[in-house]
Amino acid sequence: MALVLHLSQLTPPAPRPHHRRIARAVMDDAAQRQAGQVFALHNDDLLLLFQCDDGGSPLAATLAQLFQMDVPDSAQLFTLWSLEDDGAALLRYAQARVLDVPPEPPFAEPKGSAQAINELESVVGQNRITDLTQRQTAVLLAPGRDARLQPLFREISFSVAVLETRIAATGQAHADPFLFRHLASRLDARMLDALRQDLQANGPLTAGARGVGPKLHLNLTLSGILSDPFARFAAACRAIAAQVAIEISLVEACADPEAFTAARTRLRFAGLSLVLDGVSHHALMLTVPAVLEPDLIKLDWSPQLPEAGAAVAQAVAALGESRVVLHRAETEDALRWGLAHGIRRFQGRWVDTMLAAQRIGACGPGRCSMRQCAERASATGPAGRAGCRNPALLDAASPLAARSMAMA
């Protein structure tokens, strides 16, 4: 018998190193027990030739179980060949693989080092905050023939890519999720101080908080919310009844429920809204987010969402569609899935592009590409906006406002 495991069919960033390592271990194990041999093919697939009396079903069942979340349809995951009946077809498949371009040396996921994170922390102290932050606007898509994008809020966050560029450490910040959460908590203090000063000086970063433009959203860690810089920021917000929402990751909330409850109380007391961030559809099935009493929940879009079945749709309905923002909405498929499930709130690159298209419509064609316009709109510092002839439009967020500004 031959079994080909089609790791090449996994959706990037899979196959990740652990997929290859464990699949290889499972197939090596089968090879050892059943007088076989495993071959790694040029396209990342693994081929096992083995003696088999059971039709290969136990091994096939194990592989199907292992990859059930990555490849729900096991027919796409592996192919079983009988050497007697399918020998010629297997040979053709193997010959085709020989013609494949040999793979790059196995890509090792960058291992986040504590030293690199330490350097990233110091970068934050040495740079102007607006050069390190980015922003993204979320919209409400009003239904109807004249579908309009109505800005809901604008999230300000540190640009991890920019931070990494400063110390030439691409991939380090996200390489280790635990170190990344630590880095995020250290960035919070700097961000909170900067925003408080901006708020008190009527600066452009916090225009939304003062009611000029969409509401300001800020992603913070629990330790950031329970820190002194937050107390000072919250006092500044309370003083002007600022329009601010704080986003907390679902994982952090579940990791320390006591600290989460304290943080939520602090937000309520300061008059700030609570948004639950980082909710994947898998995590939605394993938790009860409504218990955390958020004002909004940001559900991460994934191309696997449409295959997730009725359970996700039921969970969204139970939360209330008006409380759900479809986050990381990068494609039109995301929008279509969201609308089909009653979701009207969206944030992501698809929204950025739509807003850019409308700004270009107001600004006049031929000057910039949509990508340039979207990138400049996400920048908070002058360097990122260089080249824009109409920076007021970048801040306008609302295409309608943009249009009227252009006409004025």
Next chain:
Amino acid sequence: MSGNEPDHPEAPMAAPAGSPGLAALQGLVRDCATAGVERRVLLLRADLLPPRLTRPHHLGLIRDALDPLLSAERARLHDLPKGRLAVSWRGLAPALLQQSLEALEHLLGTSLRIGPATARSLVRLFDLPRDGTELLAAAGLESDDAAPPWRRAIPVAPPLMPLDAAALAMMERQLRRADMTRFARRKPVHRLDSGQVRLAWERRCLSISELADTLAPGRDIRADAWLFRRLTRVLDSRMLALLSAPFELHRAGPFSLDLNVGSILGPEFLRFDSALPSRLRGRVVLELQPADVLADPATFAFAREFAHARGYRLLLRGVTAASLPMLCLPPMELDYVQLRWSPELMRVAPAALQAGTAEWVLSRADEDNALQWGRDQGFSLFRGRALAVTA
């Protein structure tokens, strides 16, 4: 080692001697007495709260409650020793005072589950210059005899520096060379069945506190939860290497290991798996944390299926009365769910104890009431001193 349950209860906060807040308050008392100026002072005795409620975020909440009062004329906040706080202001400001007291009741009530009467008992009002001596005595100059009994009983540890990323990098380098054998510990998990107590398995772990004392003296390695979690990944690989050594598991009985999800899929685990004696296959339990499961559910599912295929059993640890309502346990397809005992569990409805086909384990069952509660719920697996004494 993904565990974050401390080996010991949290030490109470250290009392900085000669704090600037106390000096300023002394100056104010002196000035009021000399010049006959009137001031009102609210003293908040956060030090009267139990240690578990005096973590920095609790103190932050208490400070928030005082915010309204800081709008009063000439208001000033004084940080005092032992976590005490004082606000001084000119005039009576009854509305602002009332607002702060109500906020304090609300914050303490919702977050710390402290009743209004206790909340108010933390607060005293003083009028200067009349009550100056009494205020200073209450603010920080009292002898320890006046402190509540639980505080006198626990020695105050010297302050530790929090572990930062640079110190972690150094500790990781040291860990690669350190001999782990001396830090290895075993803790029993008991099964109580028809009145009979027997050892279900041993929990194999490393003593975090001894490791910290040896490799990072003067550092609080749990001060940053995420750096600590990162550290546990390094400890996982060292623990797995230790157990993979020849003869290490020669006579071992069933045991459990506290691991990160990523560690189950690492090369060290594969080496451990190869070294595992066949008589232990199916008798090893892998313990995981909820945050680790939720951080990447797809990788968790992959690791679970791999572990099950190799005969390991999976346990979700660190579930508490507070986190229980947040989690939907049946779809996690676990073998065991370990619930940490606290009196708050007695208020949890039995219907909330839904774990699918998983069996419950009650940890920190140190006293009879914990054991009784667990038995009432039909639990038969326990960790803690209550059964260890009987066994």
